[in-house]
Amino acid sequence: MNAGTVETAERRRVAANLEEFINRNPATGEEIGRHPVLMAGEVEALLERAEKASVSWGALPAKERAKHLRRFRKQIVRDMDEIVDTICAETGKTKMDGVFEIFTVAEHVKYMEKYGPSYLKDEPRSTGLYKNKKAWVTFQPKGVIGIISPWNYPFILTAGPIAQALMAGNTVVVKPSEVTPATTLKMREIADRAGLPADVFLVATGDGRTGQAIVESPRTKMICFTGSTATGRKIAEICGRMLKPVLLELGGKDPMIVLDDAPLERATHAALWGGMSNSGQTCISVERVLVHEKVKDRFIELLQKNIVNLKQGVQSEHPSVGSMAFDKQLGIVLDHIDEAKSKGARIVAGGNRNERYPRGLFIEPTIVVVNDSNLKVWKDETFGPVIALRTFSTDAEAIDMANDSVYGLNGSVWSKNKGRARKIARQIRSGCLCINDVMANYILSDLPFGGQKESGMGRVYGREGLRAFTDLQSVMEDRFTMTRELWWFPYSEKIENLFRKATRLLFG
Structure with a gap:
């Protein structure tokens, strides 16, 4: 223009x-x-x-x-x-x-x-x-x-x-x-x-x-x-x-399944980027982390270690995490965090509005460990810089937890055993899924993108x-232009018998 x-x-x-x-x-x-x-x-x-x-x-x-x-x-x-x-x-x-x-x-x-x-x-x-x-x-x-x-x-x-x-x-x-x-x-x-x-x-x-x-x-x-x-x-x-x-x-409420043999260093970096980039305002962001009970403590330890390096701020400060986009969404995210706090969830990082920027819409990058699947931060789309974390003990339990959502947009499975990861991936009800990666499927232009359940219909x-x-238009063309086809009028007993025999011979 x-x-x-x-x-x-x-x-x-x-x-x-x-x-x-x-x-x-x-x-x-x-x-x-x-x-x-x-x-x-x-x-x-x-x-x-x-x-x-x-x-x-x-x-x-x-x-x-x-x-x-x-x-x-x-x-x-x-x-x-x-x-x-x-x-x-x-x-x-x-x-x-x-x-x-x-x-x-x-x-x-x-x-x-x-x-x-x-x-x-x-x-x-x-x-x-x-x-x-x-x-x-x-x-x-x-x-x-x-x-x-x-x-x-x-x-x-x-x-x-x-x-x-x-x-x-x-x-x-x-x-x-x-x-x-x-x-x-x-x-x-x-x-x-x-x-x-x-x-x-x-x-x-x-x-x-x-x-x-x-x-x-x-x-x-x-x-x-x-x-x-x-x-x-x-x-x-x-x-x-x-x-x-x-x-x-x-919308989405995408699960990240971290198995007991997952590459934990990579997985924690992926969880933070997948959950906090664009201030978590991504339909395929990491919102739910399901981590095997055997590696839970180590996983949380690595998250806490790495999250302190996430600089948040305005553009002139060259941050890794910016602000939320508008005030209504900021209110939704704070409501999810506040409910989790009031019902006994453990905040292991963040959990508050960033008071360094009183005029801006900033929420600290937040990690919440929950035990209640009915919390908003676990079941509803948060759409902010918040990761909710729960544990599981078996692959079957992880699959059930991942699928226990009205959403089915994206997700990821983390394991050094790719056969095991693929087996689990096939049982996750989502339109898209990554193995040992997060969100990168959207960058691959040859992969169709879209959701199942309440995450949408159709593909881009x-x-x-x-x-x-x-x-789509289906077209059929006659090649030889005969005077008429065998099944056109007038019908005859001879043609009927011919088709009876052909049906038995070809399809019986």
Whole structure:
């Protein structure tokens, strides 16, 4: 978006007298900017523009769309510092966390531009006994995709679905979280700089009413939502009534199973990074650690030793852990910690708001040892820099504890015996799982990502994710154009007997 476009948009916003909301830096409390709340009429106008653009965009050969994505990726890398500054300003995360968002997006976009055209080619299918036929599957663009993205990873969780939707031949209208709109608006600017055709990617800032307008509009042919399970359920209900496809990436309460033969040094470093990076505001973060009773004391000792090296602070201090992103989530995390304290859980590290930053949304990196599976910190999504830990005595008990959750997004199993780890992994009810690692599966672009149970439906990434943004069409073609088929009218006793014999011979 060039300066003229921004200026025009501002004049229109003032003229329309739209509501606006304030965007703040959660680490300092400073105001970043103000943005309009687009209502149904303004949203519908954007969707109409995207719908018109979808005709020409969808008609482009897949290889041409891939070239556009390549230019977009390279522009993202050129403007990396600018994007990182925007991400960090409105999320309070560290520079490293911001850079890693760019790194991950660049990898995902590169994968799509490289493999997308081949995944969208017509796919031959067997015709079985019918050798006089030919069959294949085609992947057609859906049209306009509504993307509603979250605040915790405003660049990754917006750019990823956009890249897949565009590669598949769709156009997109994105409603970013009202906590982090600036990152998506910056992405829109970068798309302009990269020469992405007008109106194939549009942004609708606002609140829940804005998102509702996108979901309920007949112009959107699919909704891709990343966020809370509660909101995802509401969106699914609306889409169900409209028979509109929906892809939901929802919450998690991911278990980390540490067996008695686990590589403990690596496992403790992984637990801290998996639980504390991005201040624990990651849907696949390590929230529950299940550690074998034989190694519990050593594991906790290593956690306590290493957690003191986690520097928390504002960006100028070059910390490893930044602030929370907004005050509502801060309140949820503190409530989980306070309940655990009141019911006898043992706080072995942290456990309080970081008073060094009274204006910022900082919670100390916290480790809680619990014995009660009904505590919020154990059963509900905490989404903060908190790890809850319990012990188990057998592999079967660990599996039952891990699966005792309404969520099923991600998890990990830790053991030097990979056969044992794989056996356990196959019994964990989650959409994704790591062995001797945490969260790294999300970086692997060829692996589909998504959840089971209340963690969502559908998949992003990989060929499965790309094809989720298409309509599948099955095509059958007659090869020889005979006058008629044996099973066409008129029926006869001779033909009936022929098919009886053929059925017995071939399938009996």
